[in-house]
Amino acid sequence: GNTPGAGISSLRFPELRHQSAEGDAVAEGHEIQTVLRWGDPILPDAPEFDPLRQSAEAQARQFGYNCDYLDFFPLPRGSRNSGHGVLVVNHEYASTQLMFPGLGAGLLESRRRVDEAQARTEMMAHGASVVEVKRGGDGRWAPVRESRFNRRITAGTPMRVSGPAAGHPRLRTSADPEGRRVLGTLNNCAGGNTPWGTVLTAEENFNFYFSGEAAEAGEQRDAYKRYAITKAGVYTWGRFEPRFDLDREPNEPNRFGWVVEFDPYDPGSVPVKRTALGRFKHEGCTHALAPDGRVVFYSGDDERFEYVYRFVTARPWNPDDPAANRDLLDEGTLSVARFEADGTVRWLPLVHGEGPLTAANGFTGQGDVLVETRRAADLLGATPMDRPEDVETNPVNGRVYVMLTNNVLRTEAQVNAANPRPRNVHGHVLEIVPPPAAAGAPDHAAPEARWNIFIAGGKPGVDPGAQYHRATSDVGWLSCPDNCAFDSRGRIWIATDGADDAAGLVDGLYAADTAGRGRALTRLFYQAPTGAEVCGPRFTPDDTTLFLAIQHPGEDPDSSFDRPSTRWPDFLPDRPPRPSVVAITRRGGGPVG
Ligand code: FEO
Ligand code: CA
Ligand code: CA
Numbered sequence: 376g377n378t379p380g381a382g383i384s385s386l387r388f389p390e391l392r393h394q395s396a397e398g399d400a401v402a403e404g405h406e407i408q409t410v411l412r413w414g415d416p417i418l419p420d421a422p423e424f425d426p427l428r429q430s431a432e433a434q435a436r437q438f439g440y441n442c443d444y445l446d447f448f449p450l451p452r453g454s455r456n457s458g459h460g461v462l463v464v465n466h467e468y469a470s471t472q473l474m475f476p477g478l479g480a481g482l483l484e485s486r487r488r489v490d491e492a493q494a495r496t497e498m499m500a501h502g503a504s505v506v507e508v509k510r511g512g513d514g515r516w517a518p519v520r521e522s523r524f525n526r527r528i529t530a531g532t533p534m535r536v537s538g539p540a541a542g543h544p545r546l547r548t549s550a551d552p553e554g555r556r557v558l559g560t561l562n563n564c565a566g567g568n569t570p571w572g573t574v575l576t577a578e579e580n581f582n583f584y585f586s587g588e589a590a591e592a593g594e595q596r597d598a599y600k601r602y603a604i605t606k607a608g609v610y611t612w613g614r615f616e617p618r619f620d621l622d623r624e625p626n627e628p629n630r631f632g633w634v635v636e637f638d639p640y641d642p643g644s645v646p647v648k649r650t651a652l653g654r655f656k657h658e659g660c661t662h663a664l665a666p667d668g669r670v671v672f673y674s675g676d677d678e679r680f681e682y683v684y685r686f687v688t689a690r691p692w693n694p695d696d697p698a699a700n701r702d703l704l705d706e707g708t709l710s711v712a713r714f715e716a717d718g719t720v721r722w723l724p725l726v727h728g729e730g731p732l733t734a735a736n737g738f739t740g741q742g743d744v745l746v747e748t749r750r751a752a753d754l755l756g757a758t759p760m761d762r763p764e765d766v767e768t769n770p771v772n773g774r775v776y777v778m779l780t781n782n783v784l785r786t787e788a789q790v791n792a793a794n795p796r797p798r799n800v801h802g803h804v805l806e807i808v809p810p811p812a813a814a815g816a817p818d819h820a821a822p823e824a825r826w827n828i829f830i831a832g833g834k835p836g837v838d839p840g841a842q843y844h845r846a847t848s849d850v851g852w853l854s855c856p857d858n859c860a861f862d863s864r865g866r867i868w869i870a871t872d873g874a875d876d877a878a879g880l881v882d883g884l885y886a887a888d889t890a891g892r893g894r895a896l897t898r899l900f901y902q903a904p905t906g907a908e909v910c911g912p913r914f915t916p917d918d919t920t921l922f923l924a925i926q927h928p929g930e931d932p933d934s935s936f937d938r939p940s941t942r943w944p945d946f947l948p949d950r951p952p953r954p955s956v957v958a959i960t961r962r963g964g965g966p967v968g
Pocket of ligand 1: 565
């Protein structure tokens with residue numbers, strides 16, 4: 376057909392042509408279903424969505440805003456059922472200007488105008504949703520309204536703190552003098568899961584929620600600054616709830632920026648903030664198994680010049696004894712990556728008492744190292760990256776792929792081998808190759824690995840340094856890689872965020888082989904509605920459904936609830952756009968792609 380690279384790539388779908396549209400689009404031969412939308416009732420007592428009468432009480436029972444990570448847990452538990460399961464979906468943030476009437480356009484401006492009821496609705500629109508979903512005989516996916524699995528987690532859900540920083544003096548507040556019980560999770564971006572069947576939700580830009588003079592004048596101002604906590608903040612929750620006011624609760628921000636674990640099959644389970652995995656702007660947290668059974672978790676810290684991390688559990692996973700795995704995430708070694716110019720990755724352990732991580736530098740114990748993970752990593756000489764977003768292991772080739780979304784602030788003097796472009800507008804994808812262990816399996820726990828650049832974003836032949844397979848077409852190139860997934864054949868599916876600003880393209884989902892003649896030959900599969908980014912790509916175990924989370928549709932300049940740039944996915948008059956989970960299937964059945 377008209378797809379360059381046909382016959383080279385293992386992908387069968389014809390390349391989608393770019394368009395700028397109020398709706399979304401998918402490659403020929405596939406169809407899109409909307410499964411869950413912002414405001415859809417989740418709990419049995421939830422009211423129907425009414426955007427003109429939205430309240431915190433309603434929102435706490437409905438699907439939240441700005442869906443990001445999503446994961447599919449088959450039912451029954453432990454099966455590989457691809458037609459019935461539990462979806463877990465993160466709700467990263469509130470696009471305030473699109474949620475409420477009358478606030479006008481502009482994210483920051485609208486947030487300055489919210490009243491208390493709206494701020495509390497924003498709080499309930501955060502967190503995660505757990506929803507039972509089922510594919511009917513007609514092939515359509517639908518939520519199960521009365522399911523016992525359905526659950527909302529919000530900015531107010533009680534959580535436990537565990538690991539070396541639990542109970543640390545810097546985690547204690549007036550509401551929680553023990554430093555072991557936190558209300559809520561914030562800015563849950565990407566995530567991951569564990570071999571023992573729990574889900575990990577990652578707290579990213581937690582700094583946005585705090586404000587107060589203490590950001591500049593308080594005792595912890597240097598530590599705040601390292602996480603970009605500012606006097607003004609980005610939300611105005613501190614006006615209505617004292618714990619978000621740094622002048623009243625200076626330790627509250629230390630209780631965010633963690634990876635949170637919960638059991639998606641147990642709606643009564645208390646989520647746990649696992650401090651051993653460090654405190655930073657966790658984009659996500661995905662796992663691989665080391666040959667000896669220890670579990671390795673990769674996580675990016677998404678900010679310009681931040682780092683890539685790895686956590687290795689102290690003990691192996693025991694598939695036969697679920698109880699033995701319950702607190703596996705509380706003990707292990709957190710490391711940060713240094714990407715050497717010779718193609719080596721060195722994993723530098725963040726262990727109290729080793730190297731510079733001592734009392735002389737203000738670290739009295741491992742709890743301090745974890746609360747100030749970024750400063751500890753600075754002292755070890757980690758490599759500053761171009762905004763590490765998703766980091767995921769390809770289950771087929773065992774290699775690890777690091778999405779580096781962009782970094783326009785990097786100067787000529789700041790380039791390094793792994794981040795070679797100054798003013799990196801379009802981002803790139805690194806490939807980490809762990810060394811083989813004795814039996815040939817990749818050793819994700821080894822102290823070193825190899826790295827190379829898999830692709831570099833931008834238009835080939837136009838943007839300096841753009842790098843793909845030479846057959847990549849004039850619409851197959853991408854900009855701003857953010858999330859990724861692998862199908863069961865080991866092909867990579869890359870979702871973008873920010874291609875509109877960077878390249879004048881609507882964000883989308885691209886696929887490529889990672890091996891063979893079609894390696895790095897990217898091809899556009901799905902295009903989001905205007906203003907949206909594509910998140911969460913997740914295949915069912917048999918690849919017949921691809922779930923996507925479409926985040927912030929209509930988030931364009933001048934777009935607001937009253938005058939949105941799109942009304943996707945409902946396209947009803949007076950209906951704002953709604954962040955939604957969609958399911959993509961192949962017409963006539965079979966694997967997607
Ligand atoms: Fe929430 Fe780094 O994207
Ligand atoms: Ca992201
Ligand atoms: Ca992003």
